[in-house]
Structure formats: C-alpha cells, structure tokens
Amino acid sequence: LEMRPEERWNHVGLVQREEADSVLEEPINVDEEDGGLQICRVCGDKANGYHFNVMTCEGCKGFFRRAMKRNVRLRCPFRKGTCEITRKTRRQCQACRLRKCLESGMKKEMIMSDAAVEQRRALIKRKKREKIEAPPPGGQGLTEEQQALIQELMDAQMQTFDTTFSHFKDFRLPAVFHSDCELPEVLQASLLEDPATWSQIMKDSVPMKISVQLRGEDGSIWNYQPPSKSDGKEIIPLLPHLADVSTYMFKGVINFAKVISHFRELPIEDQISLLKGATFEMCILRFNTMFDTETGTWECGRLAYCFEDPNGAQEMPGRGREGKSSVRDPWVLGAGS
Amino acid sequence: LEMRPEERWNHVGLVQREEADSVLEEPINVDEEDGGLQICRVCGDKANGYHFNVMTCEGCKGFFRRAMKRNVRLRCPFRKGTCEITRKTRRQCQACRLRKCLESGMKKEMIMSDAAVEQRRALIKRKKREKIEAPPPGGQGLTEEQQALIQELMDAQMQTFDTTFSHFKDFRLPAVFHSDCELPEVLQASLLEDPATWSQIMKDSVPMKISVQLRGEDGSIWNYQPPSKSDGKEIIPLLPHLADVSTYMFKGVINFAKVISHFRELPIEDQISLLKGATFEMCILRFNTMFDTETGTWECGRLAYCFEDPNGAQEMPGRGREGKSSVRDPWVLGAGS
DNA sequence: GTCGGTTCAATCGGTTCA
DNA sequence: TGAACCGATTGAACCGAC
Ligand SMILES: [Zn+2]
Ligand SMILES: [Zn+2]
Ligand SMILES: [Zn+2]
Ligand SMILES: [Zn+2]
Secondary structure (H helix, E strand, C coil): CCCCCCHCCCCCCCCCCCCCCHHHCCCCCCCHHHHHEEEEECCCCCCEEEEEEECCCCCHHHHHHHHHHCCCCCCCCCCCCCCCCCCCCCCCCCCHHHHHHHHHHCCCCCCCHHHHHHHHHHHHHHCCCCCCCCCHHHCCCCCCHHHHHHHHHHHHHHCCCCCCEEEEEECCCCCCCCCCCCCCCHHHHHHHCCCCHHHHCCCCCCCCCCEEEECCCCCCCEEEEEECCCCCHHHHHHHHHHHHHHHHHHHHHHHHHHHCHHHCCCCCHHHHHHHHHHHHHHHHHHCCCCCECCCCCEEECCCEEEEEECCCCCCCCCCCCCCCCCCCCCCCCCCCC | CCCCCCCCCCCCCCCCCCHHHHCCCCCCCCCCCHHHHHHHCCCCCCCCCCEEEEEECHHHHHHHHHHHHHCCCCCCCCCCCCCCCCCCCCCCCHHHHHHHHHHHCHHHHHHHHHHHHHHHHHHHHHHHHHHHHHHCCCCCCCCCCHHHHHHHHHHHHHHCCCCHHHHHHCCCCCCCCCCCCCCCCCHHHHHHHHHHHHHHCCCCCCCEEEEEEECCCCCCEEEEEECCCCCCHHHHHHHHHHHHHHHHHHHHHHHHHHHHHHCCCCHHHHHHHHHHHHHHHHHHHHHCCCEEEEEEEEEEEEEEEECCCCCCCCCCCCCCCCCEEEECCCCCCCCCC
C-alpha cells in the first residue's frame, strides 16, 4: 500500500533566497540524494519537515513559536544582527535567530491563536472524558452588612433555584421517531420550507448542536443526539423542550426577585422593568452555573445538555478571560466574523 | 472563534514565480483546451473530474467535504480573505480555500448527509454479506426440485421478514423518567419485592445488559442504556418493548410457515406442533442474522440492540469510525447452525 | 467512466518534561 | 530548550453504485 516517495519535496533544495547569506556557505543544493534535503534553513541542523512555512529542525520550530508568542523585542547583544546561526551557536543570540527565522520565511500567522489553541485543548480534553473532575471550591472575602445582603441573595437563590432540575423531567422531548417537529403547520410551511425566509432567520444565528442526556432513577440512560445536518434546523426538534425550559426558568427567576426584600420594596413598575430587562440574562447565568467546561455540558440534575460540535469550546462567562485582543465570543461559539 | 488556522506548506514561500515553474513538473496554464478541463477550479492542481459540482482535484474534493461537515467558521489568519489559492498554497488558509470552493460553485447539498451515508454503508455491508452467502448453496449439483424448494423457502423468508424492522418504531420503550416498569402490580409486588421469589427466578438466568439505539429519520439519535445495577432487574424496563418485539416476530415466523406450500399441506395439528416447537428458535435465528459480532449489536433497521460490555467501554455504533472491517461474523450468514 | 465515500500513511500543528 | 510525543488534517489510492 505504500507509495509516493514524496516527489513534492524535490524542488526544495533548489530554492535560492535573494538575500545574501552566502557567508554561510552551507550547501543548499544538497538534494541530489533523498537523504540530503532535510536541513534546517535556519540553523543547518537536521530538519524534519516544514514548520511555519520553512524546513526547520525541531529546535527552531519550538523557538519560533515561543519567541513570537512572547512578543517581546529582542536585541542582539553582539553585533547588529550579524550573528551566525548554526546548530551550536543558535542558542547564543535569540535576536539573530529570530531574525533569521523570519528571513527564511517563517510566518507568524501559522502559529495558532490563543483562542484556537484554547479551543483545541478543550476539544482534546473533551474527547477523552470519563475523567473525574476537580472540585473547584472558592472562598469569599468578608464585609459587614454586605454579608447580610449576600446571605439574603443566596437564600433567595437557594429557595428559587432547584439545582436538581427535578421538574425538567416533565418537559416535552424530541419525538423518538418521525421527529417531525411539532411546530404549528403555519410555521412549518412558512419557516421551514421557504429557503428565503429561513436563511433570513438563520442570518445572525450561530450553528449549534446540542445533545441531551436523561438519567433515569434506576440508573438507566437515555441519550438524544440531534440530526447531523447543519442547516440550522437541527435544533428544531428540541424547541418544544426549550420552550418548556424557558417558561420554567423564567418563573424561577421571577420568584427569586420576589423573595428579595429590597426588590419587593421597589415600585411595581420598577419591578416590572427590572424583570423585563434582566430575567433572560438571569436564566443564562443560572444555567451557566451548571456548565462544565471540561465536558462542554450543562449538568442539570438528571438532564444534561452537551455541545455536540467538536468546535464547542466554552467558558464560563464571568470568569476573567481576556487573553488576547483577537478573542471575542464570550460563550457563544462559531462566531465567524 | 475559529477552529484552528491549520495550514500546511509544501514549499518554501520565497519561491519566485518564474523560477518555480521550471522546477515544478508543469505550469498550470490554461493554454491547452483539453488540459483546461482537467485543472482544479479551486487550486489549479490537476483535476480528475467534477466533485460537488465543480471540476476539482482530489485534495479540494476531500477538503470541501470535510470542512463542510465540520461546520466550523474559519477565519483567515492572513489578510482578510484574499489569499491566493494554488496547489502549493492551498493548505495555508482553510478559510480562503473554503471560500473559493463555494465561489467556484461547489454545493454542500451534494455532500451526503450522515443519515444517507449510514444507509449507504449498511447497504454495502449487506451486499457484501450476501456475496459471501451466495457461494455455499450456489451452483453445485442440486436437483431441480431441490432448487425449487430452496427458492420457495427464500421467497417465504423475503416476504415475511422485514429486515428494515420498520414496525419496531411503534413498540413500547422504557420510560424516560421514573422507569417504573409497567408490569401489573401483582407482579410487581410478588416478583420484584420479594427477595426469595426473585432469587428463585434469577437462579438460572444469565445477567445481561442491553442498550438500545434509535436512529431518527432526520439523523437524530436516541440512545437508551439500562440501569447499571446487576441484580437481574436491569432488564425489566425493557420488558414491554421485548414483549412487543416477541409478538411481532412470532407473527412473522408464523406467516413464514404459512407461505410455504408444504407446510400448508400438513394437517393442522402438525402445523401447530411445528410452530409450537420451532417458532421461538426461528425468531432467534432471524435476529441473529442481523447480529454484528464486531460491535456485539443486533442491527435492526433504525433500531439497534447492543450487548453492554460489563466492563464498560462498549459503544453503540452510529457515527463510530470503525477501524477496519476485516472479519465478518462467522455464524450469522446462514453458514452456521 | 463518473463521482459519491473510505482508508491510512504522511505531515505538521501543539504539549510534555528532562 | 528541544526530543519525543500526541492528534488533527490532508490527499492519493481505492471502493462501489449507477
Ligand atoms: Zn534549526
Ligand atoms: Zn545577534
Ligand atoms: Zn484543488
Ligand atoms: Zn486567507
């Protein structure tokens, strides 16, 4: 089954850079034999492939990534950037090594962005789940009457937020077979079958795929995976369930507010305004307290909602997460510009 | 949030255009008319036909299918979507490559849905199976009469054995929550709660755990795993389903017999005796023709019943990437028994 | 022959740790 | 810092339905 002795590399050795580095006298055209073409274009060490656009050794590969990510200005301690870079001298002047990396054509764009790396890490971690999770306990500072307020808020939270999600079991679920969504036919006809209308709707939405797991009291497990198509309609079978979830969660948040004495003391119209403006966000917050970043899953008692997509790296909102300016998306994925 | 830039380079970026052409095998000019038909409309590489509606190379064909199925928003790490896509640069920027695929007219509708792929795979598998099955009875010296009998039996089988198991979708399933089995209360009281009676029942039975997978027509998947306890009761939630299955399968086997002329010619009491003695075994045989030893699964159309590995780590087939399909089940294919 | 999907060795990103 | 490693992506070769 093995074939192709890599004809693709044949041209490599013939490449001549226009810059004058003839001082190095390293034989670039050593590709006459198959064994000879594996030379690091930066330091002359044995190369093992193209890294960031240039045939380099492992050392220069790692050095380039680290140096570029560190993003600091390096200065040549010796001469103005004329240090010779060889296998033995490459560690002596980072500035000249990095300069030569760039001159050789290594591209910083090929270094994965922090966001991409983070996502990739999360994905890999998720793939080998079935791991125990670390307990993330957190301590609090101290204050005075603030503590009383905090206590009241926490009590309200405890009273009105059923973290076992025991009512969720009564909510509608996707049909097992014939997953014809149960939307009214009017909606079906207009929304689902008219491409124009549909694409209008999908214009600003992000693709998401959610699987659901239901754990029975006897230890049994039901697991639902949405259709694998990706036209945006894969969420539809879950809509009745999500509607029930929303209704229930809204009630919970409203009850939360009503339990807080300071809220009750507000004028009724202020109460309404507050609820109108914040209830949805409160629901999201409540859900996200159940989110497990390791597994990309909302653990809601006997229910679990899991991002199915391999690109579903999520983070808890609220946790400081400004690693880079290039990062946007707080917790929504697929944020294609 | 993009997945990862993911670029691969096969060349040194500083290759001068006019120089490079002399190094590479052939320039990709469109000078040849017939040759023009054979160039990839995306990257200019040698194309080998129309793929997803556009003349492309193998690489762009595979890239388009994978990128679309991954359903990830890609972001160009270089200049905003202006990367030139050539045979040598196509791996540098997935975003621009995919954009060019779409601009060239590649259609994602022509990518088979997961469900369609699954169906196709099953079909191919079945045909392979039939191929292996054919030789044994085939050809060799059989009398006319024997061949006619075989034909009648096979016709009867085809007529009365729905290998798509389309009716199974109507059968009862374990309750999602509160998996209180639906046995009559009398049985519940006596069987389930009296340890003595229960252990008497379990005395000779083998512990078995069966998970069930249901694949919706829209590609969605429901998956049921029985309770993890091993007291023998874990099968109980499935009993209603199994009862429906048995009833249906019994009818199928009885119909099979009734289609056979020689059977119809028997005295009625003999017919009854035969059915009493063999119907159950026939059902087992029919089921086992659907058994896949690799996965330990009975593949029954949109249903699948899988032996749960007592040690865990058993997974339902579905989107599973089966490593290789070298060995086929030994005893299923009419060969055994 | 065409054109879907599948396979799998090779390639090249990031990660680990001495 | 870099050798060894991990794992996602790629594409040539292939398979099979039509
Ligand atoms: Zn080097
Ligand atoms: Zn220097
Ligand atoms: Zn191409
Ligand atoms: Zn680009």
